[in-house]
Amino acid sequence: MDIDVNKLLQAFVYFKSCEKLRHNNS
Incomplete structure (x- = not known):
């Protein structure tokens, strides 16, 4: 399995x- x-x-x-963007928006 490669x-x-x-x-x-x-x-x-x-x-x-994505996580960083979410934290910045809140």
Whole structure:
């Protein structure tokens, strides 16, 4: 089973930036 680390990293960064945006808006 080959895991695409690049995709995983992208999803992680995307999730983190979304969390940051949410905190800034509140």
